Amino acid sequence: MEWVCSHIKAKGYPEETTLHEHLLLVGNVAEKIAIYSNMSPQIARLGAILHDIGKASTVFQQRLTEKKKPDTPFRHEIASCFFISLFDKEFHPVLIEMVIAHHKSIAEDARRKGILDLIEDRDNTFELHCKDWELWKNDALKLLSAFGIAVCNISLEDAQASYDEVAAYCEDVVLERGYSEWRGLLMAADHFASALSDKTDDYLERIFKHPKLDFYNRRHQLYPLSLKSASSGEKHTMVVASTGAGKTDFLFRRCKGRIFYTLPFQASINAMYKRVKNDLSTDNPDMDIRLLHAASKIVLEGKSREEKIIQGHVGAAVKVLTPHQIAAIAFGTNGYEAMIMDIKGCDVILDEIHTYTEVTRAIVLKIIQVLKHLGCNIHIGTATMPKLLYNRIIDLLGKENVLEVQLEENEQEQFNRHIIHKIDSWEIAAEVVAQSVNEQKKVLVVCNRVKAAQEKYTRLKRLFPETPILLIHSRFTKGDRDEKERLLLGLAEDGKPNGHFNSSTEACIVVATQVVEVSLDLSFDVMVTEGAPLDALIQRFGRVNRRRTKETIGTYKPVYVLPPPENDKEAKPYDIELINRSYDVLPNGEVLEEKSLQGKIDDVFTEIDFLTIEEHSVFKETGKWSIDKLTHNSKAILLELLDIDSVSCILEIDKEAYVLANYEDRYKMEIHTRYYVVKDLQQFKDEYSSSPFIIPDKAYSRDLGLIEDLAKPENYNVEYSFL
Numbered sequence: 001m002e003w004v005c006s007h008i009k010a011k012g013y014p015e016e017t018t019l020h021e022h023l024l025l026v027g028n029v030a031e032k033i034a035i036y037s038n039m040s041p042q043i044a045r046l047g048a049i050l051h052d053i054g055k056a057s058t059v060f061q062q063r064l065t066e067k068k069k070p071d072t073p074f075r076h077e078i079a080s081c082f083f084i085s086l087f088d089k090e091f092h093p094v095l096i097e098m099v100i101a102h103h104k105s106i107a108e109d110a111r112r113k114g115i116l117d118l119i120e121d122r123d124n125t126f127e128l129h130c131k132d133w134e135l136w137k138n139d140a141l142k143l144l145s146a147f148g149i150a151v152c153n154i155s156l157e158d159a160q161a162s163y164d165e166v167a168a169y170c171e172d173v174v175l176e177r178g179y180s181e182w183r184g185l186l187m188a189a190d191h192f193a194s195a196l197s198d199k200t201d202d203y204l205e206r207i208f209k210h211p212k213l214d215f216y217n218r219r220h221q222l223y224p225l226s227l228k229s230a231s232s233g234e235k236h237t238m239v240v241a242s243t244g245a246g247k248t249d250f251l252f253r254r255c256k257g258r259i260f261y262t263l264p265f266q267a268s269i270n271a272m273y274k275r276v277k278n279d280l281s282t283d284n285p286d287m288d289i290r291l292l293h294a295a296s297k298i299v300l301e302g303k304s305r306e307e308k309i310i311q312g313h314v315g316a317a318v319k320v321l322t323p324h325q326i327a328a329i330a331f332g333t334n335g336y337e338a339m340i341m342d343i344k345g346c347d348v349i350l351d352e353i354h355t356y357t358e359v360t361r362a363i364v365l366k367i368i369q370v371l372k373h374l375g376c377n378i379h380i381g382t383a384t385m386p387k388l389l390y391n392r393i394i395d396l397l398g399k400e401n402v403l404e405v406q407l408e409e410n411e412q413e414q415f416n417r418h419i420i421h422k423i424d425s426w427e428i429a430a431e432v433v434a435q436s437v438n439e440q441k442k443v444l445v446v447c448n449r450v451k452a453a454q455e456k457y458t459r460l461k462r463l464f465p466e467t468p469i470l471l472i473h474s475r476f477t478k479g480d481r482d483e484k485e486r487l488l489l490g491l492a493e494d495g496k497p498n499g500h501f502n503s504s505t506e507a508c509i510v511v512a513t514q515v516v517e518v519s520l521d522l523s524f525d526v527m528v529t530e531g532a533p534l535d536a537l538i539q540r541f542g543r544v545n546r547r548r549t550k551e552t553i554g555t556y557k558p559v560y561v562l563p564p565p566e567n568d569k570e571a572k573p574y575d576i577e578l579i580n581r582s583y584d585v586l587p588n589g590e591v592l593e594e595k596s597l598q599g600k601i602d603d604v605f606t607e608i609d610f611l612t613i614e615e616h617s618v619f620k621e622t623g624k625w626s627i628d629k630l631t632h633n634s635k636a637i638l639l640e641l642l643d644i645d646s647v648s649c650i651l652e653i654d655k656e657a658y659v660l661a662n663y664e665d666r667y668k669m670e671i672h673t674r675y676y677v678v679k680d681l682q683q684f685k686d687e688y689s690s691s692p693f694i695i696p697d698k699a700y701s702r703d704l705g706l707i708e709d710l711a712k713p714e715n716y717n718v719e720y721s722f723l
Contacts, residue, residue, distance in 0.1 A: 004146040005139045008056050012064035014660050017197060019056060020143055023049050025193035025200040026186075027147070033185050033314060036208045037341060043091055047098030047186055049147045050087070054079025056140040058132040072128055073113045077102060079129045081166040082159035083140060086149055096169050098186035101630040105334070106170045110634035116174060119167050126163055130156060176629040183630060184337030188314040191338065195313065195663045206288040207315025211259065215279050216252040222548050224411045225250040234403040237379040238394065241407050242415035242594050243542030247381040248351065250405070254379050255347035259318045262326065262350050268518045270478075271485060272351075273320040275521070278495070284317065292321035314342045323350065327363050330370045332618035332633040345375045352518045352539065353382050353389075361389055362613045368396055370619045383542070384535035384597070386605035412594040417545040419556045422588045424563060426456075429528045430463065432560050437467050437507040441525040445511045446540050448530050448574065450475050454704045457511040464509065470501055473513040475706035477651070479668040489521070516543050523547040525557055531564040533574055534582035534604045538597060556591055578604060647675045648690040649706070652717055653697050658684065671695065677708050682716075 003020040010022035027048035034044035054060065054076035063074065080099050087095055100106060100115055107116040118125040133156050141151045193200045219226045223246035225239070230253035237254045241247050252259070261276065263269050273291040280287060290313055319342075326343070329336045348371050353364050371378050378397065394402055407415075423429060429445075436443045445460070447453040450473045457471040472484045488510060490503030497503030501510055502522050516522060517539035523546035529537065545557040564579040565571045571579055585600040586592070614620070618627035627633065650658050654669045661669070670692055678693040685691060697717055699710035 005056070005142055008061065008139055008143070009064055010052060010055055011194070015197060019052060020146060022193065023052060023143065023147065025197070026051065026189050028201060028204060029189035029192045029314075030185060032204055032207065033189055033341065036315070037181070037185065037344075039181065039185065043094055043182075044098075044185055044189075046087060046091060046149075047095050047182065048189055049144065049149065050080055050083060050095060051099045051102055051186055051190065052076060052080060053083055053140050053143060054081070054129070056136050056143065057129070058136050059128070061136075073111075073118065074128060075104065075113055075115070075118070077104070078115055078118070078125070078163070078166075082130065082137075082162050083144065083154060084162045084166065085154065085158055086144065086151055092165070093169065094182045096166050097173075097180045097182040097630060100166055100170060101180070101183050102186045102190055105631040105634060107174050107628065107631055108634065114631075115167060115170050122167070126160060129163075130159055133159065170630065173630055174628045177627065178625040178629055179337045179340060179627070180630055181337070181341065184339075184341040187335060187338035188341050191335075192313050192315075203288065203313065206286060206317075207313070208258070209287060209317045210257050211280055211287055211289075211317040212283040213252050213255060213280070214283055216249040218249065220246075222414075222550070223249070224407055224414070225405070228405060230254050230403075232403040234401055235377055236397045236402045237377075237381075237405070238390070238402050239379075239381045239405045240385060240390070240598075241381070241383065241405070242412060243383050243539065244415065244546055244548060245407060245411075247383075251349045251351065251379045251381045254377075254403070255349070256377070258316070258346045260326070260343055260346055260348045261318060261320045262323045262348070263320070263352060263518055264322065268515055268520065269320045269322060270481065271489075271520045272518075276318055276320060280318070287318070288313070288316045289318040290316035290320070292319055292325055314338070323363070323367055326367050326371070329374075330366045330617045330619040332627040332631075334632045334634070336632060340374060343371070343374060343376065347377045347379065350378065350380045351382075353380060353385065359613060364389070365392060365396065366613060366617055366619070368393060369621060369623075372397060373619065373623055384538045384601055387598070387602050388605065388607070407594075409595050414548075414553050415594045416554075416591055417556060418541050418559045418592050419590065420587050420592050421558055421560045422563070422583070422586065423528075423560045426562065429560060429562065430460075432526070432528055433460065433509065434463070436526045437464055437509070440505075440507045442501070442504055442507070443509045444516065444522070444524040444527045444543055445509065446516065446527065446529040447511070447513055448532055449572065450513055450705070451708060452530070453511050453513050454707070457704070460509055460511065468501065468504070468508040469511070470509070471511045471704065472515060473705060474515050475671055475673055476702075477669055477671050477700075480702055480705070482668075485520070514540075516540070521546070527559045528562070529559065530562050531579045531583050533578040534585065534601055536574075537561070537582060537586075541592070559592075561586060647673055647678055648692040649673060649678055649681075649695045650684065650692045651695050651697055651700055655684070655694060658692075666690075671700075671706055673706055673708075677706075677711055680713055681711065682713070 003018040005020060006018050008019045009016055010019040011017045027045045030044040030048040031041040034041040057076065057079050059074045060076050077100050081096065084092055084095060104114045106114045108114070109117050137154060145151045196203055225241055225246035226249060228250065230250055237251065239247050239250055261272065263272055269291060277289045280289060325339060329339050350367070368378060380393065433443050445456055447456055453471060453473050457469065461469050470484060470487055472488055476484060487500050488502055490497055490500040492498040499505065501508050514536065517536060520543070522543040524544050527540065527544045529540050541559055544559055561583065564583050565576065568576050581604045585603050618633060619625055649671045650669050658666055658669055670690065678695070681693045681695065683691055683693050695706065695711055696715035698715040699707050701707065
């Protein structure tokens with residue numbers, strides 16, 4: 001196709017997409033979203049055509065190629081609004097909502113670049129945005145005409161009048177509470193087309209499809225949940241059952257539409273994504289099943305810090321993600337309206353809800369509140385939930401609306417698999433490992449923190465140089481982690497065992513963090529683990545003696561638990577009191593009985609403060625929104641509330657390749673870590689990527705992953721220049 005005004009670009013190097021092409025693609029996506037959402041596709045397309053037309057400005061085009069940061073803030077969405085008079089007056093409110101706020105909050109933007117922030121200097125703002133008006137307005141009009149918009153000359157006075165109209169609308173609408181579906185629609189369409197570029201139309205054919213889930217109707221006597229009916233008139237689901245009882249299959253059987261599947265760890269969603277994609281591939285050969293990569297995007301400007309949801313491509317049949325993205329809806333983080341447009345009315349599986357802190361428990365409830373408000377079907381599965389939290393969730397959803405499923409005592413007895421041994425030190429643990437290696441056992445060592453896992457891996461590698469040993473945690477590049485997961489699972493490309501680690505018949509050692517607690521289908525012979533809250537320990541134990549046959553029921557394998565740490569600092573990321581109470585309720589030298597777990601969980605988790613986060617949330621328990629319309633919360637609240645791997649990073653050696661890479665290849669280069677680790681490092685600035693921080697090469701090893709102590713600015717390679 002020949003592009004009109006092909007010299008006008010929407011994006012600079014390396015994509016250099018023409019503005020005509022970008023507007024066309026965003027328009028195609030916006031129409032599709034509108035049809036799915038029962039909104040006007042005509043208006044959606046008009047908003048998409050208008051949203052970036054201000055990029056025709058000579059100021060914007062010049063800045064695409066400038067290396068230095070400009071002194072004055074030019075916002076192309078403001079310049080786009082100069083042309084709103086060409087559109088039917090009755091469409092103006094929704095067009096304004098789509099265009100003026102598709103990047104920035106209209107007020108109190110983190111970098112003070114929203115229209116109501118800039119309007120404090122009203123005349124100078126207009127003067128900058130209409131600079132060279134007579135030079136570039138005709139290019140904009142030609143582009144609009146190419147989309148069938150009836151155009152006429154727009155004088156500078158006409159542009160001023162449109163600017164004043166838009167500013168006045170924003171001054172009124174910011175006094176309203178709630179969110180704008182139209183803003184969310186445009187944000188979702190813009191992100192989709194910008195990330196996929198020339199692949200956009202191919203992907204459009206695949207979105208908003210319901211997956212065929214016949215695969216999960218499989219039945220087997222060893223998986224008691226597979227024998228229970230999932231057919232029920234209740235809207236929501238609550239399943240409490242042992243690890244390996246078939247919870248995942250049951251939860252999928254309860255779904256009827258598009259599915260959002262959440263797991264608590266960034267690393268664990270990788271394995272679940274591969275599993276679901278493989279499970280559904282035969283019945284859904286061309287289905288869009290997506291992994292929501294980054295936990296968030298952190299944008300720094302001076303001392304201000306803003307967190308933005310990376311909502312992923314809208315419309316996936318199945319999307320695998322962490323609860324962090326869904327929670328961001330309730331906190332009004334940048335991009336939350338786009339996430340709402342995607343998830344509204346869908347099936348949402350909250351699998352293995354963990355209860356590490358009072359804050360995370362409160363966030364689980366807040367997620368459920370907002371999902372219920374958005375008309376979602378909520379399906380919850382866990383092996384470990386305190387009765388206090390369980391009852392609160394049932395009350396929230398309405399007992400009459402929830403299908404409650406649990407295993408009977410005789411079914412639970414089939415899942416007694418572990419003899420628990422309390423040991424006093426890592427020295428004793430090393431002896432356990434040595435004996436297990438001599439007996440050709442597969443050993444899994446689990447630490448609570450990455451640094452501890454790296455230290456234990458280094459030590460065990462030195463002690464057992466002839467034994468295969470693998471370290472896995474969340475702070476490897478995605479590419480390296482994929483390779484390590486393949487090694488860990490011990491499966492070839494065709495899914496058959498290849499003799500590595502999990503499928504090994506000889507001695508091997510894996511050192512890991514919490515990433516092995518959920519979704520990884522592992523079955524080791526022996527475990528050594530640091531003390532942790534009981535719910536986390538139960539998940540870990542499920543990676544030992546997991547393979548079940550009629551013959552193995554009633555056989556037990558050992559788990560060795562180290563004593564609680566001595567102080568709060570050593571206990572992180574957990575609460576030391578929870579670790580102590582959990583350790584106290586564990587048996588010693590005896591079988592851990594599944595039927596006893598609920599009582600032990602309730603003994604450990606004796607109280608829950610559900611009010612911890614209410615003041616931070618923009619969605620209140622009353623069902624009301626407290627956020628100003630067309631704004632978002634620029635404060636990175638979730639970063640402050642949660643100690644999670646929510647920041648993306650790349651290595652300095654990958655910097656140039658990252659610039660040239662596509663969406664998928666970029667992700668393979670990324671590492672996730674906590675904000676405090678990288679806050680002093682340089683950052684890759686790009687509107688459509690996750691804006692990763694740049695890690696010194698010296699701070700990364702393919703064996704060890706990210707080495708936090710070396711992630712310092714002074715360790716950058718002087719041969720590299722920084723973005």
